[in-house]
Amino acid sequence: MWSAIIGIGTPTFFYREPVNVRKFIQKIDTMNGKQCFLFCTHGSIIGNTLYHMKEDLLKRGLLVIGSFDTYASSSLQFYPTPMHTAYHPDEIELEEAKNFGKNICDISLRIQKGEVDLIPKFELIEDTWWAKNSKMATPEFFRKFSPKLEINVDKCTKCLQCQENCPGDAINIEASPPEIQNEGCIFCWFCEKSCPVGAIEADWSPMKEFSKSNLKKYIEILKQAEREGKFRPYVDYEKMY
Numbered sequence: 363m364w365s366a367i368i369g370i371g372t373p374t375f376f377y378r379e380p381v382n383v384r385k386f387i388q389k390i391d392t393m394n395g396k397q398c399f400l401f402c403t404h405g406s407i408i409g410n411t412l413y414h415m416k417e418d419l420l421k422r423g424l425l426v427i428g429s430f431d432t433y434a435s436s437s438l439q440f441y442p443t444p445m446h447t448a449y450h451p452d453e454i455e456l457e458e459a460k461n462f463g464k465n466i467c468d469i470s471l472r473i474q475k476g477e478v479d480l481i482p483k484f485e486l487i488e489d490t491w492w493a494k495n496s497k498m499a500t501p502e503f504f505r506k507f508s509p510k511l512e513i514n515v516d517k518c519t520k521c522l523q524c525q526e527n528c529p530g531d532a533i534n535i536e537a538s539p540p541e542i543q544n545e546g547c548i549f550c551w552f553c554e555k556s557c558p559v560g561a562i563e564a565d566w567s568p569m570k571e572f573s574k575s576n577l578k579k580y581i582e583i584l585k586q587a588e589r590e591g592k593f594r595p596y597v598d599y600e601k602m603y
């Protein structure tokens with residue numbers, strides 16, 4: 363008998379799923395025995411994204427039966443542009459994603475018939491520099507240390523693009539003065555980079571300085587992935603720091 367499989371997609375933020383995705387999963391009504399699969403885009407380090415999602419989904423009664431992840435072009439204001447994973451996912455990764463999609467129904471049926479060995483295991487990694495950083499990367503931490511975004515009212519055209527696309531529902535353009543990074547902000551900084559007239563302003567220089575050492579480590583990790591045949595660079599990422 364066929365039953366629907368639920369797919370949940372996410373980027374990786376700070377070495378795990380973003381806060382809004384976490385909250386979304388925690389609000390899912392309990393669905394005992396339902397199967398789901400995960401897909402994830404990330405830069406150099408997917409971290410514990412799949413592990414945490416799997417654990418939270420299990421608490422809602424959902425069994426993760428497979429996952430697909432791929433490098434994706436990241437853009438962060440305090441890192442170089444283009445970034446090291448630029449032009450990903452590439453043709454090969456898109457083909458792999460298609461094949462994953464084609465196979466997941468078969469996997470689902472086989473697990474239903476008792477092939478429980480097919481259920482993937484996701485390991486929690488704790489003993490690395492990035493896992494430690496991930497634990498620190500709370501909304502409270504960013505509220506203190508992230509650059510303060512400000513809306514320049516002389517430039518803002520009130521197009522509402524930032525407000526409508528804010529994943530934390532943390533912008534109120536109609537307020538006087540307009541509000542940004544209200545309660546709920548997940549520090550994705552998407553509003554700043556997507557404002558069509560550059561009306562959201564911030565000083566990125568402290569973050570640029572702070573992030574230099576991370577960049578070096580990302581490059582080492584990508585070099586290793588390249589040696590293992592898991593990453594194909596499209597930019598000269600070794601010269602990026």
Ligand SMILES: Cc1cc2nc3c(=O)[nH]c(=O)nc-3n(C[C@H](O)[C@H](O)[C@H](O)COP(=O)(O)O)c2cc1C
Nearest residue numbers: 373374375376377403404405406407408434436550
């Ligand atoms: C705020 C922020 C934090 C990020 N943190 C990570 C990270 O910890 N590890 C990683 O591999 N990529 C990280 N990225 C890169 C994103 O995962 C990547 O931009 C995203 O997967 C691209 O997919 P999209 O085009 O669908 O947003 C981060 C990106 C942003 C904006």
Ligand code: SF4
Nearest residue numbers: 518519521522524557
């Ligand atoms: S996207 Fe920019 S111009 Fe549009 S409302 Fe937001 S700040 Fe104003």
Ligand code: SF4
Nearest residue numbers: 528530547548551553
């Ligand atoms: S950084 Fe901007 S877009 Fe992202 S959640 Fe905060 S206010 Fe919204």
